[in-house]
Amino acid sequence: MRLATWNVNSIRTRVARTVEFAVREDIDVLAMQEIKCKPEQFPYGPFAEAGYHVEVHGLNQWNGVAIASREPMTDVATSFAGMPGFAKGHEGPDAPLEARALGATIGGVRVWSLYVPNGRSLDDPHLVYKLHWLDALRTATAAEIAASPARPLALVGDFNIIPFDDDNGDPDIVVGRSTHVSPEERAAFFALEGAGLTDVVRPILPQGYTYWDYQRLKFPRNEGIRIDFVLGSPAFADAVTGASIHREERKGEQPSDHVPVVVEFDPASGAEDDDDLPMIFS
């Protein structure tokens, strides 16, 4: 199975190159973020013609997540347990939920397409919301792994966190002044890993940005950041056989500011390659 995640920054603007990429790269499951539309506005036609089912969660022009899959999806969910909401001047426990999470099961693999809140600035209520959102995601994920440890689980998407200094090539993003690199955000990311997930791309590709701002020649100068990840449970991570970051998708006509991240996943390889299993017959 080839699984991709891509913040497309408006699916209606980029449906042609999105579907072309999925077909060209033989993608079985494509998790999208920032589709920026409601389900009734989603361009299902080109996906269907290319052989993809699509599940969509979008409430308005903001955020929005979707999953395209060659195999049918089951157990579709539009929020995780305890997911907080947010609205301007409405940060309490009854704040409305945003369209930032979509879960589906495909061929026995549980996939979540996630668009983590941005945070906006270090003194903004949106950053408090971001940290609460990530904490609830950690709790929900730990419970999901505990309930079904053998079922491969992948949390994929735009995490809006730069975990390590090497992931930051943008001189305008500075520890102490900017979101995405604060100790609190990084701690939230590592706590998510502590719940039983690993970044399955980094061991294969230690370097590589996934986002370059549209402004100020960030892409030509290669002043990008790494914020899009595939985090897998042990059952998922053990079966990953390859990964790629598609920098070329930042080029050409009307690119998204993010590029796709692809993981090759072979359920048969997990047990075969597991050095921890006792070789009692050898």
Add this chain to the structure above:
DNA sequence: ATGCCGTGGACACCACGA
């Protein structure tokens, strides 16, 4: 201190993004 660019909708502007 702001715009730099790009998106969608309430569209002689706005909010949002990282």
